[in-house]
Amino acid sequence: MRKLDRANVAVPPSLAGPSQAVANEIANAITYYAARVPWTADHTSYQFQNYRGADVKIALRRLAGGNCAYCESKIGAVGAREVEHYRPKGGIAALAGHPGYWWLAHRWDNLLPTCRDCNKSLRQHIVNPGMTEAEVLELQGRRAAASFGKANQFEIRGQRAVGGAVMLNSKIRCLSTPAGTIPVSTLLGISRSS
């Protein structure tokens, strides 16, 4: 995992503007989540669609040189295959009472380009550096027993932000990010406006 420098990649127009579609989606999401307080496991997350426009995928590809932000594998010649939310937008693993960081769904500094294996929770083989080719081939011949992938995992130490009501503290997050430190002041600005 390498640090990604966003200073040389402009915020994609659809997010920076924002586009009418993104603006509408933000407004709809605010209404959606406001009607579901307190959040419970019975609720379903808002289905965001407009954070992954072609301009976003192209910008993410430039940001990481066409590589997955986590495993650095090549992820396609045109755009990012997966648009990953570093802070998950649709819920947090093993935390049913939290809706996820939905207010960061369109934040450029919360988006990463990833391959499908890193983004989704899928059954996968994990190859260790010390394994021989024969061991790798033997491993790949078997059905993977465990699921790996970030999915909605986002462990932190400390108080978790909920819809902007609680301050984010990126200094105590547990999951490292190739984007470096997301400025807390930036995140707080979004929190207050949402």
Ligand SMILES: [Zn+2]
């Ligand atoms: Zn990957």
